[in-house]
Amino acid sequence: MPYTPKLTYKGKPLVRKDNELYYGQMSDPYVLYLQIRSTTAVNGQQIADKVDLKLLSTDTEKPMSERIARQTTKHGLYTALDIGAIWLEKANSAAK
Numbered sequence: 001m002p003y004t005p006k007l008t009y010k011g012k013p014l015v016r017k018d019n020e021l022y023y024g025q026m027s028d029p030y031v032l033y034l035q036i037r038s039t040t041a042v043n044g045q046q047i048a049d050k051v052d053l054k055l056l057s058t059d060t061e062k063p064m065s066e067r068i069a070r071q072t073t074k075h076g077l078y079t080a081l082d083i084g085a086i087w088l089e090k091a092n093s094a095a096k
Helices: 077-095
Strands: 012-017 020-023 030-042 045-057 068-075
Touching: 012 077, 020 077, 030 077, 045 077, 068 077
Parallel strands: none
Antiparallel strands: 012 020, 020 030, 030 045, 045 068
């Protein structure tokens, strides 16, 4: 039985554990790694404020320092996912 993710964004799986998220297919050359660094309270809900974003190669033969293709910090989860989706699409297209 194939794995079906519970969350998707723009047709790709989005997996979250605590303050870390992975976006994309592990079978692709690149995935996106997001880490929520801080949150703010808005109407009683905790909303992601500062998010670190890294475009990672899925090649496990490389050391972690060489796997990072791009990185930045954004304010807000939507902004980080939006920028990251563009990076991911371009990187995976160029690698194929």
